[in-house]
Every structure is written in C-alpha cells, then in structure tokens.
Amino acid sequence: MKPVTLKEIADKLNISVTTVSKALKDYPDVSPKTKALVKELAATLNYTPNSFAVNLRTKESKTIGLVIPEVVHHFFSNVIKGIISEAEKVGYLVIILQSNESYELEKKQIELLMSHRVDGILISLANGTADFKHLNAVINQDKPLVMFDKIAKLVKCSKIIIDDQKAAYMATQHLIDTGCKRIAHFRGPLLPQNSIDRFLGYKKALLDNGMEYDPSLVYLNDCDENSFDDGKMNAAKLYKEHNDVDGIFINTDLVAIGAISEFNRLGVKIPDEISIVGFSNWFMSSVISPTITTIDQPGYTMGQIAFNQLYKEIKDIKNSLTITPEIIQLETALIKRESTK
Amino acid sequence: MKPVTLKEIADKLNISVTTVSKALKDYPDVSPKTKALVKELAATLNYTPNSFAVNLRTKESKTIGLVIPEVVHHFFSNVIKGIISEAEKVGYLVIILQSNESYELEKKQIELLMSHRVDGILISLANGTADFKHLNAVINQDKPLVMFDKIAKLVKCSKIIIDDQKAAYMATQHLIDTGCKRIAHFRGPLLPQNSIDRFLGYKKALLDNGMEYDPSLVYLNDCDENSFDDGKMNAAKLYKEHNDVDGIFINTDLVAIGAISEFNRLGVKIPDEISIVGFSNWFMSSVISPTITTIDQPGYTMGQIAFNQLYKEIKDIKNSLTITPEIIQLETALIKRESTK
Structure with missing residues (x-):
C-alpha cells in the first residue's frame, strides 16, 4: 500500500486539492461538513502529511544533527538522552553521528548534515579536531551550531560547558586536604580543551598550596581515547616509576576504574596507600570497590540545555534575528566516597 | 548567508538551471569548460545540493528511524553504534528516538517517523508494548520494518535476535554442572519476549536435569526496567526468604552487579555460598569483584545486521520486489568468570 496523497483524497470526494488541504488544516473557509468528510476519509486511508513537501515550503526540516565522539559512553549517552527528550517535546527529530574522535570523519559528517538541510547542529568535538573550518562554514551559512562539553574556544558559537579547570582544582584540593x-595526574589525550583545562586546574591547585609541580607525574594516554586499559597501564607505570605517589587525580571515572583494578591486583591499598579522585560521576563509580570520590558532571542536563539553546537560535534565525553566542556554564560538585581519606 | 540555489549559480553564469544541474552531475552533454566554471562557482559559493528537493523526486529520504527503549544502556548503546556505523557506509542517516519502555510513546514515535517519510524503521520494543497495530500500520504501507532484540512474534517482519531460551538454558546448566x-532466577519485567524466553530456558534446564521448579524462586522486578537497584532489592528479598538457594541466573549483568553489591554488603560469599550467572557480557562484568560469569550478547553485531537487513528491504521496495521477512539468529556464548565455581 503506497502512501495516500491529497490528490487521491480530492479525487475520491470530487473536490479540489486546495480544499482537502485547507480542510485538514481546519481553515475557516471550508464548511464543517466538508471538513468532516475529508478528515474521515484521510483517517480511513491512513493519510500522513508529506513532511518533505511541507519542508520545501517552510524551509524547516524539523531535524537537527548531533555529532558526538562516542555513543557507548556513560557521559555522552546521558547527553544524547537529554537532547532527544527535549527535542521530542517540540516535535524535533535528532540525527546522531559518531565521529570516533576522528577529525576527518567529523568533517564529513558536518557536510552530510548540511546537505540534509538540518535546522541546526549540536557537536562535541573529536579529540583529533584542531582545525575548525568545517564548523565556521556552518556558522557562515547562518545555520545555528551549539557546542557542548568538548568545545573549541576559537569558534564563535554558543557553548554549554562545565568549568573543567575549577572542577579539577576542587578534585586536587580535596586530595591535598585529606x-x-x-x-x-592521569590527564588522558593531549588535545581536547577539557583535558587541557583539567590539567591546568590540577597544576594550579598544587602551586596555590605551595606544592611542587613535577611534569613526570602527569601521565598521558597512548591514543585519543579514554579507556579502562589506559587506567590499568598508567597505574602499572606509575607504580614502577613513582612509588612515593600517594594521590592521583584521574580525568575520567572509567580510567579511574581501570587504575583501581590494577592497584587491587598489585595489592596497593586505596585510600591507605594511594587516594584516587575520578571525574564524571558515572554510576559505576558508586558501585565498584572501593567506591570512587569523583566530580559530578551533569550529562543529561547538559544535553537538555544544549538542545534548548540550539532551538532558541533556530527560532531566532527563522525570525531574521541575529544570533548572539552564549557561554552557559553548568555547576559541578565533588562527591566524596571511599577512594579518598 | 543563505544557502545558494542552482538558480543563483545559473543567473551569475547566464546559463540555464538545467545546464547547471547537469554540469554538477557530470552529464556528457555539457562542455568541460562549462562544467569547470559551474563547479568552481558552486565551490566558491559553498553550494550544497538541497536534499529535500532531491527527496521529492526520488522519494527517498536516505534516513531511517530507530526506536529504542533506552539509550543509556550498555547493550543498546552498542547496538546504536553498530547501526550508525553501517548506515554511514551507504550514506544513510539515523534518527534515534527513545521509548522509555512506554507503549504510548513508542506509538507516537512511529507516527512521527512515518510523517517524516523515513525509508525504513528499526525497532526494539518497549516492555510496555503488547498491542502491535502501530507496527502493522508501517508494514501495510510497504515501509520496511526490522525488529531486533525485543521483538513481537506476531508481527510479520524481519527480526534479528538471539536464542534467549537456549542461552538461558546454557546459563542454568552451567550452575547445575558446577x-x-x-x-x-531474577527474571526482570513480565512482558517482554526475551524475559519470557529466558525464564523458559531456566525452567527447562531445571526440569531436564530432574530438579524441582519452584515458582517462589522466580523474582520479578517492581517496574518495567532492569536496574542496579532491582538487583539489590531482589538479592535482599531472596536472602530473607530462601537462604538455601546456592545459585541464581540473573536476566542482565546490571541487575547481577546490583545483586553482588548487596551480597557483598551482607557478607554472602560468591561463589562459595551463592553462584551467579548474568546476561549480556557488559564489560563491567569483567571488572567488578568478583568478575561475573555471563552470556555474551553481541550488541554491535546485532546493530550492524539489523541495519543491513533493513537496507536490503529498502532496496527491494525501491525495485518493486516483495519483502520476505527473515529471522536472523545470532550466536551467544557462556563466558566463565569468578562468580561461579
């Protein structure tokens, strides 16, 4: 059964296509009797409005694009959930693409979304992205673009972030206070702004407390991802190289869980011998033994706010208003658990 | 800057829109010189083809819809990743909607996707879904529909599944063998087919081994979800009501982790006093202490195969072929770890 068209309904009732269209939209210049006839037949035939035709007229696709580094990720999957729940409230659909932390893929995906005429784009940058032409191209075409979590300071668009530096400072200060x-510090990959900011927060807390900053205590990941295995490997390395270390600030809970697993294996007692603070407050950090002291990073809320900012800008563009980029910073909190004293 | 149209390019070069369109598509009846001029100007002006206009002609949207019960879920997020990775290979975009295990929401989402003229729909049913009219409506309109994981046996469409009954039998047999x-058995919610099948596999294994089936040993969840807290609560209940139980087959790893956390708290030794087998092989089950014996459920592969089946059916419909629904069953395996003897 092919989708039913307005013309078929019009033919069956021997009226014009315009009348059918007006009847379905409840225009006042169509009689109640005709409206009832049209609506009944439309329902019987399972008529659904062709949104492509609608789109061509209104120039709206009612879809947005979301480019995210990794779908299988406790933080990002919460962000996705926040975005799609808000989008649905206003009848928007969300197309999701995963950049796998690759700049090349991210660039292609942005082009694909633009060619599909999405009404706006939400993006959290790939760790490999250091060139922003593909993003500026979006903005230059008056297409709303909102970044969240992993942002580029140089791109002029709205950004939904947390204060990574402040949060990392808070985490490190807690280690000092205890x-x-x-x-x-396990800092993760080199490039992304949030890695840089967390590192700066760690360093600042040390210096503000009159402690030495020793670059050999900062452990980078081998690749652009943050994995359980990175935690295991860096914990093993640290244990060999610096067995005087008594605290670690780790850039994400997943890596912290890897580190804890390795320390458990090595018989290193947490927090007696080494204290650990993670980042993100993944629910697993409250379940693992020992439970992990961490920074709460509000993923679901970030997704909701990111969509609503984008939606506001889509409406602004529609009303021929100029977009004023906004930086929205969400609060974070230290969650104290068993991995620190 | 508004998107550039074919007409603007044509006007600037003082040639027809048809010639511009043909030049961009490399038609042989346009001179190489004109082609070069058109392509250069199109690149300078950042021209992107309007996919809505294209869609109206080809009747293809090159998008599919995906309705999934829950995005923040280790198994489903792997399925999503498998789907979007395959879709991207053939230039398809994926719109994701989350039903929150609600039939009402799922029904609305299917209607929304149909009105957006997606080329096909992938769905894993909400636990609350017991009526399938909304799905039959899709099939009746010749729109390909493929179900995966949580399916309805009564709907005539392709299905990508595992043999839940066989897998549950294997899990229970392992408890008996050790x-x-x-x-x-912690069986989860009442309705979904995979809950039913896992329960049947558990029961069959008991009876085949000459063991008594005791309904009071089957624990249901309070609500339609499977959570860490369900595991904690049911473990606490079981501990009070049946302290002679020495093995549990639990319907998902997340619930198993909740149960283990409660048994750890109560001082019940795993596997010495109680053995546990989970389901899904979430990577956390290899990290938690004790590590969990479980059934490996291939989420990523399931997503890939589900998309490819849908894509095949989209092409069949395009070529006016009749779709023959297929049932594709993926292999599962028992992964032995510390939670069983």
Missing part, C-alpha cells in the same frame, strides 16, 4: 603530599 | 542444587 593529606596527600605527592599527587599524580 | 554443583548448584537450588537455583533462583
């Missing part, structure tokens, strides 16, 4: 004297 | 004499 008696740690030599604090390492 | 010496368990009284085996409980």
Whole structure:
C-alpha cells in the first residue's frame, strides 16, 4: 500500500486539492461538513502529511544533527538522552553521528548534515579536531551550531560547558586536604580543551598550596581515547616509576576504574596507600570497590540545555534575528566516597 | 548567508538551471569548460545540493528511524553504534528516538517517523508494548520494518535476535554442572519476549536435569526496567526468604552487579555460598569483584545486521520486489568468570 496523497483524497470526494488541504488544516473557509468528510476519509486511508513537501515550503526540516565522539559512553549517552527528550517535546527529530574522535570523519559528517538541510547542529568535538573550518562554514551559512562539553574556544558559537579547570582544582584540593603530599595526574589525550583545562586546574591547585609541580607525574594516554586499559597501564607505570605517589587525580571515572583494578591486583591499598579522585560521576563509580570520590558532571542536563539553546537560535534565525553566542556554564560538585581519606 | 540555489549559480553564469544541474552531475552533454566554471562557482559559493528537493523526486529520504527503549544502556548503546556505523557506509542517516519502555510513546514515535517519510524503521520494543497495530500500520504501507532484540512474534517482519531460551538454558546448566542444587532466577519485567524466553530456558534446564521448579524462586522486578537497584532489592528479598538457594541466573549483568553489591554488603560469599550467572557480557562484568560469569550478547553485531537487513528491504521496495521477512539468529556464548565455581 503506497502512501495516500491529497490528490487521491480530492479525487475520491470530487473536490479540489486546495480544499482537502485547507480542510485538514481546519481553515475557516471550508464548511464543517466538508471538513468532516475529508478528515474521515484521510483517517480511513491512513493519510500522513508529506513532511518533505511541507519542508520545501517552510524551509524547516524539523531535524537537527548531533555529532558526538562516542555513543557507548556513560557521559555522552546521558547527553544524547537529554537532547532527544527535549527535542521530542517540540516535535524535533535528532540525527546522531559518531565521529570516533576522528577529525576527518567529523568533517564529513558536518557536510552530510548540511546537505540534509538540518535546522541546526549540536557537536562535541573529536579529540583529533584542531582545525575548525568545517564548523565556521556552518556558522557562515547562518545555520545555528551549539557546542557542548568538548568545545573549541576559537569558534564563535554558543557553548554549554562545565568549568573543567575549577572542577579539577576542587578534585586536587580535596586530595591535598585529606593529606596527600605527592599527587599524580592521569590527564588522558593531549588535545581536547577539557583535558587541557583539567590539567591546568590540577597544576594550579598544587602551586596555590605551595606544592611542587613535577611534569613526570602527569601521565598521558597512548591514543585519543579514554579507556579502562589506559587506567590499568598508567597505574602499572606509575607504580614502577613513582612509588612515593600517594594521590592521583584521574580525568575520567572509567580510567579511574581501570587504575583501581590494577592497584587491587598489585595489592596497593586505596585510600591507605594511594587516594584516587575520578571525574564524571558515572554510576559505576558508586558501585565498584572501593567506591570512587569523583566530580559530578551533569550529562543529561547538559544535553537538555544544549538542545534548548540550539532551538532558541533556530527560532531566532527563522525570525531574521541575529544570533548572539552564549557561554552557559553548568555547576559541578565533588562527591566524596571511599577512594579518598 | 543563505544557502545558494542552482538558480543563483545559473543567473551569475547566464546559463540555464538545467545546464547547471547537469554540469554538477557530470552529464556528457555539457562542455568541460562549462562544467569547470559551474563547479568552481558552486565551490566558491559553498553550494550544497538541497536534499529535500532531491527527496521529492526520488522519494527517498536516505534516513531511517530507530526506536529504542533506552539509550543509556550498555547493550543498546552498542547496538546504536553498530547501526550508525553501517548506515554511514551507504550514506544513510539515523534518527534515534527513545521509548522509555512506554507503549504510548513508542506509538507516537512511529507516527512521527512515518510523517517524516523515513525509508525504513528499526525497532526494539518497549516492555510496555503488547498491542502491535502501530507496527502493522508501517508494514501495510510497504515501509520496511526490522525488529531486533525485543521483538513481537506476531508481527510479520524481519527480526534479528538471539536464542534467549537456549542461552538461558546454557546459563542454568552451567550452575547445575558446577554443583548448584537450588537455583533462583531474577527474571526482570513480565512482558517482554526475551524475559519470557529466558525464564523458559531456566525452567527447562531445571526440569531436564530432574530438579524441582519452584515458582517462589522466580523474582520479578517492581517496574518495567532492569536496574542496579532491582538487583539489590531482589538479592535482599531472596536472602530473607530462601537462604538455601546456592545459585541464581540473573536476566542482565546490571541487575547481577546490583545483586553482588548487596551480597557483598551482607557478607554472602560468591561463589562459595551463592553462584551467579548474568546476561549480556557488559564489560563491567569483567571488572567488578568478583568478575561475573555471563552470556555474551553481541550488541554491535546485532546493530550492524539489523541495519543491513533493513537496507536490503529498502532496496527491494525501491525495485518493486516483495519483502520476505527473515529471522536472523545470532550466536551467544557462556563466558566463565569468578562468580561461579
């Protein structure tokens, strides 16, 4: 059964296509009797309005694109959930693409979304992205673009972020306050702004407390991802190289869980010998043994706010208003658990 | 800057719109010189083809809809990743909607996707879905529909599944083979087919081994979800009501992790006092202490195969072929770890 068209309904009732269209939209210049006839037949025939035809007229696709580094990820999957729940409230659909932390893929995906005429784009940057032409191209075409979590300071668009530096400072300060004297940092990949900011927060907390900053205590990942295995490997390395370290600030809970698993294997007692603070407050961090002290990063809320900002800008563009980029910073909190004293 | 149209390019070069369109598509009846001029100007002006206009002609949207009960879920997020990775290979975009295990929401979402003229729909049913009119309506309009994981046996469409009954039998048999004499089952919610099938596999294994089936050892969840807290609560209940139980087959790893956390708290030794087998092989089950014996459920592969089946059917419909629904069953495996003897 092919989809029913307005013309078929019009033919069956021997009226014009315009009348059918007006009847379905409840225009006042169509009689109640005709409206009733048209609506009944439309329902019987399972008529659904062709949104492509609608789109060509209104120039709206009622869809937005979302480019995200990784779908299988506790933080990002919460962001996705926040975005699609808000989008649905206003009848918007969300197309999701995964960049796998690759700049090349991200660039192609942005082009694909633009050619599909999405009404706006939400993006959290790939760790590999250091060139922003593909994003500026979106903005230059008056297409709303909102970044969240992993942003580029140089691109002029709205951004939904947390204060990574402040949060990392808070995490490190907690290690200092609970008696740690030599604090390492697992910083993750080199490039992304949030890695940089968390590192700066860690360093600043050390210096503000009159502690030495030792670059050899900062452990980078081998690749552009943050994995359980990165935590295991860096914990093993640290254990060999610096067994005087008594605290670690780790850039995500997943990596922290890897580190804890390795320390458990090595018989290193947490927090007696080493204290650990993670980042993100993944629910697993409240379940693992020991439970992990961490920074709560509000993924679901971030997704909701990111969509609503984009939606506001889509409406602004529609009303021929100029978009004023906004930076919205969400609050984070330290969640104290068993992995620190 | 508004998107550039074919007409603007044509006007600037003082040639027809048809010639511009043909030049961009490399038609042989346009001179190489004109082609070069058109392509250069199109690139300078950042021209992107309007896919809505294209869609109206070809009647293809090159998008599919995906309705999934829950995005923040280790198994489903792997399925999503498998789907979008395959879709991208053939230039398809994926719109994701989350039904929150609600039939009402799922029904609305199917209607929304149909009105957006997606080329096909992938769905894993909400636990609340017991009526299938909304799905039959899709099929009756010759729109390809493929179900995966949580399916309805009564709907005539392709299905990508695992043999839940066989997998559950394997899990329960492993408990019996390792010496368990009284085996409980945390079955999750009542309705979904995979809950039913896992329960049947558990029961069959008991009876085939000459063991008594005792309904009071089957624990249902309070609501339609499977959560960590369900595991904690049911473990606490079981501990009070049946302290002779020495093995549990639990319907998902997340619930198993909740149960283990409660048994750890109560001082019940795993596997010495109670053995546990989970389901899904979430990577956390290899990390938690004790690590969990479980059934490996291939989410990523299921997503890939589901998309490819849908894509095949989209092409069949396009070529006016009749769709023959297929049932594709993926292999599962028992992964032995520390939670069983």
